[in-house]
Amino acid sequence: MKKTLIPAALASLVFACAFAAHAQDTAGPVTTELPPPTLRLSEQTRIRSAVIGLVGYARGSYTEPDTLIAQQLLEGMRSKFDVTRTVWPDGRQVIASVSGGGHGEERAAMLIDADGRVQAVGLVNGHCRAAEKRDDPKVCNPLPQTVLSVFQHAGASQADAAPLVAWSKQLPSFLAAMADSDDPADVAAAQKIASVEYITGQPGVPGWRAEQLPPGFPASLHPLLVQTAEVNSSASAGKIVLPKGLAGLPMRTAYERSQRPEARLPDAEVTLRSYEPIAKLVDTYRELAKGATLDEEGREVVFNGTDGAGRYSVRLRDAKETGVFITVASWKRK
Numbered sequence: 561m562k563k564t565l566i567p568a569a570l571a572s573l574v575f576a577c578a579f580a581a582h583a584q585d586t587a588g589p590v591t592t593e594l595p596p597p598t599l600r601l602s603e604q605t606r607i608r609s610a611v612i613g614l615v616g617y618a619r620g621s622y623t624e625p626d627t628l629i630a631q632q633l634l635e636g637m638r639s640k641f642d643v644t645r646t647v648w649p650d651g652r653q654v655i656a657s658v659s660g661g662g663h664g665e666e667r668a669a670m671l672i673d674a675d676g677r678v679q680a681v682g683l684v685n686g687h688c689r690a691a692e693k694r695d696d697p698k699v700c701n702p703l704p705q706t707v708l709s710v711f712q713h714a715g716a717s718q719a720d721a722a723p724l725v726a727w728s729k730q731l732p733s734f735l736a737a738m739a740d741s742d743d744p745a746d747v748a749a750a751q752k753i754a755s756v757e758y759i760t761g762q763p764g765v766p767g768w769r770a771e772q773l774p775p776g777f778p779a780s781l782h783p784l785l786v787q788t789a790e791v792n793s794s795a796s797a798g799k800i801v802l803p804k805g806l807a808g809l810p811m812r813t814a815y816e817r818s819q820r821p822e823a824r825l826p827d828a829e830v831t832l833r834s835y836e837p838i839a840k841l842v843d844t845y846r847e848l849a850k851g852a853t854l855d856e857e858g859r860e861v862v863f864n865g866t867d868g869a870g871r872y873s874v875r876l877r878d879a880k881e882t883g884v885f886i887t888v889a890s891w892k893r894k
Contacts, residue, residue: 589654589723591646591730601643601657602634603881605837610670610678612835615711617767617790622683622709623659623666625690625698628790629711630835634881635659636668636683646727650674654727664732665703665751671724680712682724684753694805703735703751711761718758728753767791768832774801777828777890778869784848784888786841789834792885796828826889827870833885838878841886845874869893 601607615629623632639660646654651674658664671680686700687707708728710721731739731751739750766787774796794802795811842861852865863874870893877885
């Protein structure tokens, strides 16, 4: 399986600061705290591509219930102020950060070999799940029952991910203070990696399923729904279908209608979210929507075309860290 390459000059390209990336001649790994990068790790194209290349658009419940695994991994390295790099004597590196919420209870790291190949990604998490009541907060394992989830390429050895196991046990400062406290209650409640699980990434898993599409969405437009994306929302007959928590509400708010007046609402539409770079997606839609006109409307790239079902549009909006949103709308012939 092809593995994503991170350049050897990782420090200058990813962190925009002058650090050498060669292995250090020591008996053990050396961890360095890095200055805040210009972009969060979760915003950097190479890192996002590496994460997607490993886990694709598969879903799971780790830091969030039933959410894209890639999203959870990227959110686990959002903080610009907690970036670390650990260099091992054999040249491997662990690049890590924390989620930015709380005290680092949720955090993620990438293991990169001496040739710049991403070997694995680790996520410290509480196996979070949805609460019984919809509006209640998520339910996660208590800190002493924290899990390290390691995502690897097919055929990889668990032993290859040993640097991620070592990284997971290096607690962020607040959690480390709890673990070293003189108060036995604090020590008992401190975060501990109770278990390590090894998961084979599934980069080829489709990002959406046909049953997620709304009633009335033409089959002829299914090819315009790229598989390298998840269904973010959908609507039909003027009402929201997904997410379920908003089902039945009008598909456009008053503000949305004021920002983009429409003579007629779409009969059905689907909004996808992708972590692909927007330039790559635009090129993809040039091929998928041949014959459509291409326009730029503010921050959006818009394709307008027709097919056997009627008129359609494809809107692409780059929301940077949270991905590219792709809205495919259909107006049937009357």
